[in-house]
Amino acid sequence: MRDRFISTASALLDEDPRVAVVLADISAASFGAAAEAHPDRVVNVGIREQLLVSVTGGLALTGIRPIAHTFGSFLVERPFEQVKLDLGHQGVGAVLVSALGSYDWPAGGRTHMSPGDVALLDTLPGWTVHVPGHPDEAEVLLRDAAAGDGLVYVRLSAQSNAVARPVVPGRFLTVREGVPGGGGPVVVAVGPVLDDVLAATEGLDATVLYATTVRPFDAVTLRAALAGRGSADVVVVEPYLAGTSVPFVTEALSDRAHRVLGLGVSREEVRHYGTMAEHIAAHGLDARSLRQRITDWAPKTRR
Secondary structure, eight states: OHHHHHHHHHHHHHHOTTEEEEESSTTTGGGHHHHHHOTTTEEEOOSOHHHHHHHHHHHHHTTOEEEEEEEHIIIIITTHHHIIIIIIITTOOEEEEEESOSSSOGGGOGGGOOTTHHHHHTTSTTEEEEOOSSHHHHHHHHHHHHHSOSEEEEEOOSOOOSSOOOOOTTOOEEEEOOOTTOOOOEEEEEGGGHHHHHHHTTTBSOEEEEESEEESOOHHHHHHHHHTSSSOEEEEEEEEETTTTHHHHHHHTTTSOOEEEEEEEOSSOOOOOOOHHHHHHHTTOSHHHHHHHHHHHOGGGBO
16 A cells, blocks of 8 residues: 555646645655655655644645655654644645554554554544555545545555455445344444455354545444344444544434444554564454454344
């Protein structure tokens, strides 16, 4: 996804004179050709993440559509005050594009893990959050973000689904339908966890929705998926802090009795290096663990 971001952002610099790219050393070498072609619209501030966001806000004030990029922990967590003030408080739009995520590069250690990024942005108004699950989807969502004027976070990952889906920004996609009238849950799979969710629910009575835009939360599609179910059980599987989207499910279903299970990255820190796959399993997000957790919580999934 990161490679696709670089090629797409470079193309956007050629296509749209409004677009600028702001970097903090990360991926700067890959933008070398773009910087030569557009020296006034490719800005590398060095390893100064607070300045990265402040420069992004300044460019936005001039009418530029800036795309800021670095690792998620350095894009949202470290400069959060600048995200809050230099973007949100100033009332300007920008696109923040992260690399890595919750568990993508365990060798980088805790400093390079950002499971709380989406939860942090949820404390601020007006953010659109895209979580693509495939490089093709990342391009679709980035182009949509660059064409707009608002505040957009595009969360890229090294984890990827095997195939791209025909995603529409802002909408969940139904990828599997449960037994009509059945009592199994609706499972919302966010971005790159879709393949594991599909494997986990194979042969079960479960409707699977695929979410690549999580903010705004697509309450309409969720409610439609539940309309034909015999229960109002919802499972949300997210590649970041567990339970981040649970309040949005609760808000969407405030007029009816329901249950929600939020699965994602544990609040307990995994203090090991290892591989991404090992971290995914440690957080219970591999297919085998997901199947056990979902069926234990919602026994009616078993056909």
